[in-house]
Amino acid sequence: MGSVAVLHSAQLMTLAGPARPRSGAEMRELGIISGGGMLVRDGVIEQVGSSEEIERNLPNDADVLEARGRVVLPGFVDAHAHPVFGGDRVEEFEMRARGATYEEIAAQGGGIRSTVRKTRAASEEELLALAQKRAEWFLRCGTTTMEAKSGYGLSLEEELKMLRVIRRLNETTPIEFVATFLGAHALPEEYEDRPNEYADCLVEEMLPEVVRQELAEYCDIFCEHGYFDAVSTRRVLSAARAAGLQLRMHADQLTNSGGAALAAELGAVTADHLEQTEEEGIAAMKAAGVQPVLLPASVYSLGKTRYPMARDMIDAGLAAVLATDFNPGSSPTPSLPMVMSLACTQMKMTPAECLTSITVNAAYSLGRGGRIGSLEVGKRADFVVCDCEDYRELAYWFGLPLIHSVYIRGRREL
Amino acid sequence: MGSVAVLHSAQLMTLAGPARPRSGAEMRELGIISGGGMLVRDGVIEQVGSSEEIERNLPNDADVLEARGRVVLPGFVDAHAHPVFGGDRVEEFEMRARGATYEEIAAQGGGIRSTVRKTRAASEEELLALAQKRAEWFLRCGTTTMEAKSGYGLSLEEELKMLRVIRRLNETTPIEFVATFLGAHALPEEYEDRPNEYADCLVEEMLPEVVRQELAEYCDIFCEHGYFDAVSTRRVLSAARAAGLQLRMHADQLTNSGGAALAAELGAVTADHLEQTEEEGIAAMKAAGVQPVLLPASVYSLGKTRYPMARDMIDAGLAAVLATDFNPGSSPTPSLPMVMSLACTQMKMTPAECLTSITVNAAYSLGRGGRIGSLEVGKRADFVVCDCEDYRELAYWFGLPLIHSVYIRGRREL
Numbered sequence A, B: 001m002g003s004v005a006v007l008h009s010a011q012l013m014t015l016a017g018p019a020r021p022r023s024g025a026e027m028r029e030l031g032i033i034s035g036g037g038m039l040v041r042d043g044v045i046e047q048v049g050s051s052e053e054i055e056r057n058l059p060n061d062a063d064v065l066e067a068r069g070r071v072v073l074p075g076f077v078d079a080h081a082h083p084v085f086g087g088d089r090v091e092e093f094e095m096r097a098r099g100a101t102y103e104e105i106a107a108q109g110g111g112i113r114s115t116v117r118k119t120r121a122a123s124e125e126e127l128l129a130l131a132q133k134r135a136e137w138f139l140r141c142g143t144t145t146m147e148a149k150s151g152y153g154l155s156l157e158e159e160l161k162m163l164r165v166i167r168r169l170n171e172t173t174p175i176e177f178v179a180t181f182l183g184a185h186a187l188p189e190e191y192e193d194r195p196n197e198y199a200d201c202l203v204e205e206m207l208p209e210v211v212r213q214e215l216a217e218y219c220d221i222f223c224e225h226g227y228f229d230a231v232s233t234r235r236v237l238s239a240a241r242a243a244g245l246q247l248r249m250h251a252d253q254l255t256n257s258g259g260a261a262l263a264a265e266l267g268a269v270t271a272d273h274l275e276q277t278e279e280e281g282i283a284a285m286k287a288a289g290v291q292p293v294l295l296p297a298s299v300y301s302l303g304k305t306r307y308p309m310a311r312d313m314i315d316a317g318l319a320a321v322l323a324t325d326f327n328p329g330s331s332p333t334p335s336l337p338m339v340m341s342l343a344c345t346q347m348k349m350t351p352a353e354c355l356t357s358i359t360v361n362a363a364y365s366l367g368r369g370g371r372i373g374s375l376e377v378g379k380r381a382d383f384v385v386c387d388c389e390d391y392r393e394l395a396y397w398f399g400l401p402l403i404h405s406v407y408i409r410g411r412r413e414l
Helices: A024-028 A051-056 A090-097 A102-107 A112-121 A124-140 A156-172 A195-212 A230-242 A259-265 A279-288 A296-301 A310-315 A336-347 A351-358 A360-365 B024-028 B051-056 B090-097 B102-107 B112-121 B124-140 B156-172 B195-212 B230-242 B259-265 B279-288 B296-301 B310-315 B336-347 B351-357 B360-365
Strands: A003-007 A011-013 A032-034 A036-041 A044-050 A063-066 A071-074 A076-078 A143-149 A176-184 A218-223 A270-273 A291-294 A383-386 A403-408 B003-007 B011-013 B032-034 B036-041 B044-050 B063-066 B071-074 B076-078 B143-149 B176-184 B218-223 B246-251 B270-273 B291-294 B383-386 B403-408
Touching: A003 A051, A011 A036, A024 A310, A024 A351, A032 A036, A032 A044, A036 A051, A044 A051, A071 A076, A076 A351, A076 A360, A090 A102, A090 B336, A090 B351, A112 A156, A124 A143, A124 A156, A156 A176, A156 A195, A176 A195, A176 A230, A195 A230, A218 A230, A230 A259, A259 A270, A259 A279, A279 A310, A291 A310, A291 A360, A296 A336, A296 B336, A310 A336, A336 A351, A336 B090, A336 B296, A351 A360, A351 B090, B003 B051, B011 B036, B024 B310, B024 B351, B032 B036, B032 B044, B036 B051, B044 B051, B071 B076, B076 B360, B090 B102, B112 B156, B124 B143, B124 B156, B156 B176, B156 B195, B176 B195, B176 B230, B195 B230, B218 B230, B230 B246, B230 B259, B246 B259, B259 B270, B259 B279, B279 B310, B291 B310, B291 B360, B296 B336, B310 B336, B336 B351, B351 B360
Parallel strands: A003 A063, A011 A071, A076 A143, A143 A176, A176 A218, A270 A291, B003 B063, B011 B071, B076 B143, B143 B176, B176 B218, B218 B246, B246 B270, B270 B291
Antiparallel strands: A003 A036, A011 A032, A036 A044, A071 A383, A383 A403, B003 B036, B011 B032, B036 B044, B071 B383, B383 B403
């Protein structure tokens, strides 16, 4: 593959630091090299430093990327996303604009179930084509690694179909996808009023097959009133862990049901959403080392105003992550820069904390902190070049596409 | 210039309708032609209809724009923007993310005054280069006509410098700029505690020279506690009207000071912001035919939650406009699609109302409704092609750049 030298960035945002998720004040330490450069060989970062240092060792065959006046950052890592689905929910978006609530729409057969119907109706090839188009959207927004959840199939065959699409996204797009099995996203219509039987199906039929086919690394569940209660959550996630999957959890989104504490009890890697989580949940996550994954785009998109207590979580020493929650119902944005804007303006996170949250901390939450998430020697050369001179502009000039180019494994993909 | 034929759009959003601003339910009538097309000759729309009709008359020399699978809309019109300024306010953005309020930052010498210092320190050439870069940002977001306010000079020479930059933007970029004199944006430091003397300066020195040099079509004022009170507002705007300018007004942004009613009394074309305006202000605007210009991006960006009562205004029959309020302090976004998202999710406007608000209604508010703002025969061929199949997706998939290409006077500019 040869080598690529990046020279004369306005700022090289290395995010260099300890080889673990960053918490508290560490989240504001970004390892900025003004005017910095980087040498990449065979897709891996070989040297990071001043542009003078890089130029001294410049191999003859190196492609030079002159980044003058631009900021270079680690590729963005989206740790919570639902990119595989049939159809869209633009009709519901309009209904909400006219005043209907998410809950009212769900009660009328809309919501997750409407996407389940469209996803089941789509062939594997159709789903793949749709998801590939969306992968290009993520790339345009600077994302180089992302999670992808199943959860719009809700039967053995349909969940396997979604997970195969995720595997094929990995093979056919430059983005690295990390698969999460979310069979417990909602109760399918055919199990209406039989939640325990659906839990049986999840634990006895779906989980073993997902693991046998090595289609997922993580298992997730929507722990919420009207979806999966604490008893089901314990049962499903314990079985998933016993089968060899790591755990994530949709917790405390609509009500404070003790989800964060339950995630801590079960040893989940992350607890996600947390809009209703308060002090005791934060303390439990801290004690167990759970990373909070905050999803302000869904709060915004639903027209709500209660955002998670990001400030308290960071000040308590949690290693926070920000993610898009990309999905057709409650968070139709693939843009992590947009999420940074929301986090700064609505949750009072600083731009530095936001950047740590969408790079190195997100990478650790997906089990890839040793390989990606920062620009350090030995890591994969996934990086983004932005049309601005100060990284904070990414959150500041919102709604404006500032991504100039995107490199994955040292190769330009956008 | 020759001719251009647009064929086979997914939706041609004509916005055809009565030759006046659209109010109430009219705002939801978009004149959509599914699969529609358009013939443009010498920069002017000559025919609009089904693609079959357009193809029947296709001139031999026509460039064909095959829009299959894409939506074609009128170029967006931004009726409230401050694109000319020195520096940025990314430091203040970070201070606000850390919890400081806009008012606290202003009290420490930040806010508008910090931009005034940087704007005065910049040469006319420097200001022009900065504004040209920003004009490219607007173009990337689909804007083809926009207002540009002075107001960071606050002295005769410095305001004239800004207005000359706006004139030169018109000459050197494809976007049409409409100049508004906003000498009454804030009290300059050298007039601290002497507001009446600054009003003298505005009325006796600045206004006559701006008019003599034909540098502005509109006069605007920041009517607000601590800025310009009702007495000064009456004086300045009456003088402006007598001198031949039309009126716009920053009204009821931070407090309800009766600004909307005052705008009605003074015969302003628009009253802008209106976050604090209530029923009586709405009634006064309705009686006087004032168009409300709503700026949700500044509410969002300041981390506030009180948005203007858009629903009440539209239901009362006002011809609402949405605009970016682009400026370095309170609204650093050039994106009208982002503003549509904010209007739908935070103010419960429908996507259709939003589209009318950023096209035909905005054009009328800038005195150009007869020439731009809709895709009708005889109008200028300013149009935007978007990578989506339903216009509502522009507001739905937020943070994602969906603009495929932008045409002004029938010529591709992006």
